[in-house]
Amino acid sequence: MSDDWKIDVSARIRSLPPYLFGRLNAMLLEKRRSGVDVIDLGMGNPTDPTPKEVVEKLCESARDGRTHRYSKSIGIYNLRREVARLYERVYGVTLDPNKEVVATIGSKEGFSHMCLALLGSGDTAIVGDPYFPIHVYGVALAGANVINVPLGNDEAFLDRVGYVTQHLYPRPKCLILNYPHNPTAMTVDGVDFFDRVVALAKRDGIMVFHDFAYGRTCFDGYKAPSFLQAKGAKDVGVEFLTMSKPYNMAGWRIGFCVGNSEMVRALATIKGYYDYGIFTPIQVASIIAMREGEEMVARQAKLYQARRDVVVEGCRKLGWQADSPRASMFVWARISDEHLAGQGSIDFSLRMLEEAEVVLAPGRAFGENGENCVRIALVEKEMRLKQAFRQLDRALNKGIKAPSATRQQRKQQKQ
Numbered sequence: 001m002s003d004d005w006k007i008d009v010s011a012r013i014r015s016l017p018p019y020l021f022g023r024l025n026a027m028l029l030e031k032r033r034s035g036v037d038v039i040d041l042g043m044g045n046p047t048d049p050t051p052k053e054v055v056e057k058l059c060e061s062a063r064d065g066r067t068h069r070y071s072k073s074i075g076i077y078n079l080r081r082e083v084a085r086l087y088e089r090v091y092g093v094t095l096d097p098n099k100e101v102v103a104t105i106g107s108k109e110g111f112s113h114m115c116l117a118l119l120g121s122g123d124t125a126i127v128g129d130p131y132f133p134i135h136v137y138g139v140a141l142a143g144a145n146v147i148n149v150p151l152g153n154d155e156a157f158l159d160r161v162g163y164v165t166q167h168l169y170p171r172p173k174c175l176i177l178n179y180p181h182n183p184t185a186m187t188v189d190g191v192d193f194f195d196r197v198v199a200l201a202k203r204d205g206i207m208v209f210h211d212f213a214y215g216r217t218c219f220d221g222y223k224a225p226s227f228l229q230a231k232g233a234k235d236v237g238v239e240f241l242t243m244s245k246p247y248n249m250a251g252w253r254i255g256f257c258v259g260n261s262e263m264v265r266a267l268a269t270i271k272g273y274y275d276y277g278i279f280t281p282i283q284v285a286s287i288i289a290m291r292e293g294e295e296m297v298a299r300q301a302k303l304y305q306a307r308r309d310v311v312v313e314g315c316r317k318l319g320w321q322a323d324s325p326r327a328s329m330f331v332w333a334r335i336s337d338e339h340l341a342g343q344g345s346i347d348f349s350l351r352m353l354e355e356a357e358v359v360l361a362p363g364r365a366f367g368e369n370g371e372n373c374v375r376i377a378l379v380e381k382e383m384r385l386k387q388a389f390r391q392l393d394r395a396l397n398k399g400i401k402a403p404s405a406t407r408q409q410r411k412q413q414k415q
């Protein structure tokens with residue numbers, strides 16, 4: 001072997017956009033290692049536990065030796081039937097569990113493999129900017145191109161999308177949507193929006209992927225509409241959902257893709273090659289969660305709603321512009337020019353980690369239109385969120401470094 005031999009990664013890996021959370025994550029790790037109690041509001045990783053009944057069902061099922069084999073890559077029938085029942089109950093949408101539902105290893109896996117199943121070299125997908133990163137990475141990993149359109153939730157946004165679908169050649173192949181949206185928490189008022197999406201998709205012959213991860217995390221009586229409630233939606237698209245957010249099952253890795261049977265079949269085909277399915281007890285426990293977890297879904301949304309109020313108030317007191325979202329687990333805030341002090345959101349977030357010991361996700365990591373904003377995840381209890389804003393306020397408004405007790409010091413204080 002020659003001395004200059006080195007691993008040569010694929011063009012696929014090289015095509016990925018730069019990972020803009022890298023420096024922030026490295027600095028967070030370093031701080032934590034040195035014992036600093038950083039308040040991490042960066043990632044939308046639920047911190048509340050999975051409901052007890054669901055965990056118990058998992059254990060019961062895991063004790064049954066018959067569940068230890070490879071499962072079905074599309075998910076066991078009873079699980080897919082439960083998803084269909086949930087759609088009928090919550091959205092009035094009828095799904096065929098055999099043709100229109102497939103279980104995925106979290107919605108992220110489902111989305112990524114759907115890109116691989118339906119997109120390839122020479123294809124283009126339209127994604128609103130700001131965007132959830134996998135909506136761009138998934139397309140890039142499939143070898144296809146992304147066209148970003150400034151995000152919106154109204155006629156003007158659909159006009160921008162329509163302009164692209166009418167003028168780009170070859171025609172874009174799909175439109176990627178996500179309402180309630182991550183990172184902006186943007187929502188749509190009702191099914192009418194999706195009716196217009198379906199009309200546009202049919203007019204221009206494009207597919208629709210709707211990421212509905214926050215569909216059940218709604219506040220103040222708002223009910224996020226499902227894309228599949230739109231007439232004819234199943235002719236043109238699919239929807240991705242997850243157990244991660246409504247049931248606090250993020251680590252369990254389970255979600256679903258539902259809708260157009262040909263698209264679902266294409267995803268199932270890819271998955272059939274790549275995986276043997278989710279551990280059966282996880283699937284069994286998920287049935288119980290969906291069947292008996294309505295109260296839990298509402299309780300968890302209430303928790304996020306109360307945290308939202310703390311965060312929106314905290315942002316406004318700092319002089320940042322933040323709308324109060326009616327869904328998702330994030331607050332999206334525009335930082336004041338005074339606080340940005342000429343920095344971009346990435347440098348600003350690094351400065352807040354250094355000076356306030358609080359992690360805020362920089363808006364720029366979600367696309368060009370996210371610049372000057374931060375995303376704040378509602379993953380800490382109200383008291384700690386208030387503490388985070390006190391630390392931000394001290395760091396920003398007095399130029400004094402937030403006094404952070406190390407874990408060791410806190411322990412000693414408690415004793």
Ligand SMILES: Cc1ncc(COP(=O)(O)O)c(C=O)c1O
Pocket residue numbers: 044105106107108109132178181182211213214241242243244250254255
């Ligand atoms: C919009 C959106 N889609 C998908 C996911 C991934 O969800 P899952 O855990 O089901 O893969 C997330 C997670 O944060 C998300 O915010």
